[in-house]
Amino acid sequence: MTPAMDQLDRLAVDTIRTLAIDGVQQANSGHPGAPMGMAPMAYALWTRHLRHAPAEPGWPNRDRFVLSAGHASMLLYSLLHLTGYDVSLDDLKHFRQWGSITPGHPEFGMTSGVEATTGPLGQGLVNAVGMAIAERRLAGEFNRPGHEIVDHRTYVICSDGDLQEGITAEASSLAGHLRLGKLVVLYDDNRIQLDGPTAWTFTEDVLARYAAYGWHTQRVDDGNDVAAIDDAISAAEADDRPSIIAVRTHIGFGSPNKQDTQKAHGAPLGPDEVRLTKEAYGWDPDRTFFVPDEAAAIFGRAVDEGRDRVTTWEAALAAYGAAFPAEAAELRRRLAGRLADGWDAGLPVYEPGSEVATRNTSQDSIQALAGSLPELFGGSADLSESNLTDVKALGHDHFEAGHPGRNLRFGVREHAMGGIANGIAYHGGFLPYCATFQTFSDYMRGSVRLAALSGLHVVYVWTHDSIGVGEDGPTHQPVEHYAALRAIPNLWFLRPGDGNEAAAAWALAVERPFVDGAANGPVALSLTRQKLPTLPGTKEKARDGVRRGGYVLRDADGGQEPELILIGTGSELALCFEAADALEADGIPTRVVSLPSWERFEAQDAAYRESVLPRATRKRVTVECGVSMGWERYAGDEGAVIGLDRFGASSPAGTIFTAFGFTAANVADVGRRVVREGLHGRVGTSDPSIGHPHARA
């Protein structure tokens, strides 16, 4: 079809194309055009560069490939099938069907060889930046002269849409800064997006922008020129900067009526156009899901080549193990994701009466865990002095272009930070964490969702977790975030109430993959800026209690049956504790339940939940300085919810808490009224006349 491809290359490329066409047509749903345009670059990459092992898809030193343009999933599934991964022709025929391993967009954990969940644009390229960071740090930790045990590249195919998303701008700026030379991005420059030509919205000079970021840039003018693409990839690999190669392609290549139009983007070509396209390729239009033997042979080499690579690597690992036995054992532990013995021995303990912010106790925990768990690797979005996330053992040791150090600096790039943390988790060998102010969890929510969906073990350190932020005001005070984050399936949201609970929360965050019955996934720590008192009982009960999500921190005095249950999280737990004193003095037997994690509490058996929140004890007050939404689950019809259904205000924190009713006296008063007057429902305490005129709910 083009002079730049020899006969056999063309056959192989058209095999990818026709599989993608047929998969989409069979599903009657999907995106055929992008795979048709991308096929030559994918072919060049997968047959001439990618060092993988289809029969051992978990080989740690494989090159990583990320299809950032996840809508082109049939390209990836076709490649996986052709190169010998556990993806059958039948799987391709069940593209986008219930129970198949070939969902509409690639999902990590679902399909052998899929390195990242993609589809939400931008995420994949950013994951790849994380993978390249992980590779460099792991190499820096474990490689020794003559023993390059960790040494692989990360490749990406991305689209116009990926490059329009801000998340890729953030990550690409950082990748250039960090000089991630083993990262190679192929840009499918097809000049068509969903609405029409990219010229309608996207006329910037992409390569000039990437040059400004410090990347190596190249252009291939003919997207069918496999040799030119091959050469460009080689040049990219040889450069010590991250590389982007803009490959001029044609969406729907070969489709007589849809090539170079958005009609080829998001819908099947249709039976007639499929026939015409196959005829244009010189293929039999009556055959579907056809893999010519010659094409099968070309792609099929990957299996044996991969086995050889793994064998060679394992021999190298054995030699490394002989020379550096401790390092080799540690590397195996890290790659297996096992915790080191005694990993939690150094976790801090706080005595009742001490006062410390949970961001500070989190800092203590990080220091304690960092020694036993070198895989703990992360940092902050330019707030390390506020989030208190640096590992300080080695001085302020940072990951820099020439030095793959311990702490990451993300810059003011929250969304990319989330995506990079995901990429580090995808890579393996690390437990990534990342940090910003909790209110800016909004900025990274797209990445948080994908961590949850993909079951990635990532820890979020979100400090400044409430109106306790004080003077910075409502733009910086999370209010709706507890609810909004608890809403995300498979994210564990932990809001510890004091130092011991914060240490327990860190422990649980580390242990998540080992908690019985739990799927893997991300853990969020919601931490205060302001000091909190250490409460009696947490020293003994928090570790188990936080793991269970909720527990009786303090029961009614003298072994009485509680008449009232106060339920609190975070900074409001201390208010419940203090209010209980007043209520007991008033003759109301009061239990205080700490409920740092709804997700964990719901996962406990009914008997445990009943032991903490007996259904018969219906007089309850929940206290949390965020929106009340959802708290009815625990308050019940006869309980009251003390929440904050409005934005905050700029003022010293104490004033705000008092103005909005977050005082022990008010909690006690509400408790009394619940017991004695039947008060129930939301008891928002804020005067709507205060604060910002638009801040009301």
Added chain:
Amino acid sequence: MTPAMDQLDRLAVDTIRTLAIDGVQQANSGHPGAPMGMAPMAYALWTRHLRHAPAEPGWPNRDRFVLSAGHASMLLYSLLHLTGYDVSLDDLKHFRQWGSITPGHPEFGMTSGVEATTGPLGQGLVNAVGMAIAERRLAGEFNRPGHEIVDHRTYVICSDGDLQEGITAEASSLAGHLRLGKLVVLYDDNRIQLDGPTAWTFTEDVLARYAAYGWHTQRVDDGNDVAAIDDAISAAEADDRPSIIAVRTHIGFGSPNKQDTQKAHGAPLGPDEVRLTKEAYGWDPDRTFFVPDEAAAIFGRAVDEGRDRVTTWEAALAAYGAAFPAEAAELRRRLAGRLADGWDAGLPVYEPGSEVATRNTSQDSIQALAGSLPELFGGSADLSESNLTDVKALGHDHFEAGHPGRNLRFGVREHAMGGIANGIAYHGGFLPYCATFQTFSDYMRGSVRLAALSGLHVVYVWTHDSIGVGEDGPTHQPVEHYAALRAIPNLWFLRPGDGNEAAAAWALAVERPFVDGAANGPVALSLTRQKLPTLPGTKEKARDGVRRGGYVLRDADGGQEPELILIGTGSELALCFEAADALEADGIPTRVVSLPSWERFEAQDAAYRESVLPRATRKRVTVECGVSMGWERYAGDEGAVIGLDRFGASSPAGTIFTAFGFTAANVADVGRRVVREGLHGRVGTSDPSIGHPHARA
């Protein structure tokens, strides 16, 4: 202090600086360093370029100024005070205090002259892009030869952090594409961010990047050189591209011990350093909040100059009105934000039995409203053919560089889209709307929050609102989003159940500022991809019912007291309706309540709420194919919640709904068990073994 400033300039500049220093010191909280560095550029801009009218801050044709680096708020408050806005010295002394008009970060609506709420980095610059778009379109609509009634510029001061955020990358690429020549950005290039030197994370060539976007770029090497800054601004104004001027400044300028360090960034200088700094300026260290008469005179000119500008403009408007009376009347209406008479006359009505997706009925509503309300102005993030948001009356008339047309194309830039919509709303004269898939509301959440906090009238058109998305799979299926969006204070989240409810939702979205007792703010429409049946009763009841948030769509047969209430939203409302048939046939009197908006329903008086959901009728079933969180509020202790507490799956939509229990038969079955067996609580119907291994809650 520097040769580039004459004596008087220096006095004026140092007045800004010392006010900022004193405000932060008095509050013992805030960011002194940025204002100290930015003061000369702000001085040059505000005294030599900005065409504003402090005594009439709402003058529609004023130049807009946005302090994107909102943490430098004392710079803005000082300028507002000095130039005669309604900000007193006493207000400056109450910086960051309870009830003051000088909060930690600027808040729109709180302080005269504050054009945008800023602080969350990146938003302000993006708002400014929206303002420049608004200005161009308004000018395009109303100006006539010789009558340049709408003609102003938009200026921004931004920081390193603003430029690291992806949202500004998105908006800047679009601004370059659209050639927004009246936009001028001053970049406070001080090379320090919170963690330390920008060199630690941010070494890209910013100006080369902006040149790649198609911007005019300049550099001023000495941030104290007022004349050079002045010249650069003039050159920027003369260029027909958007302009960025990198001004090399020094954070904490003049502070002997903190200049050029992050110590000057986020904390007061401290009393001793304040004294030393004032001495370095040649000021009396014992005076605070001091405005020398000469400085006051320079800045104070703004009041009279502004009055003259307004007088001139009003004369021009009068001349315009004489020549073009209809246009002038319409412009006045638009600027006042009044609705046109008969604006809703053309809203579509659907007959029971018809089947249509609410994204399509939304499209019908948009067409109907577009004629009567030309202020309706927006578009989609490259999904216009899926979101169905284009106004088609004029053909596909788009806003382009040379043609300020009716429909905006945002490209794949959701976060910037949200910020630009906010900017259009800040500007005035428009009712902006913007669209993407609902799952990608996550990408724009930072902007949505600010719309809610700032009381901006923006409409979000979020289609593909559930697992009904089908084959695209869990990455594209919102599940947690209903809860997460309802959690945001002051956002109205509307999930209409059929075409008539969708039309009513559009009407309510338009009317929001005129709904009794409601603060202004954004409205979200959650719309289906798939067809829904038009339900009996919505034609008559939806307009008032949606406005009230919830209503009895269908009551128990034969006027009986209902024994059971089914409560549904969106696509699940039809399931409730059909289930009610089955339940009535079983002898269970059943009411169906449509609850498209929790926010509106909660705003109704107790009597109305009781009439819809009588407290005595405790057997209830809520049905929504999203996370169950929050539904306990309406289900109560004896009710059941049918929700989806996990991610979705890739498959034809019908299969997914059935597999997850969203069928009329299952709703009826749950209803029976609630009534007859006392079933209550969440009745998640999903088999955890299906779908993605990590997709479970």
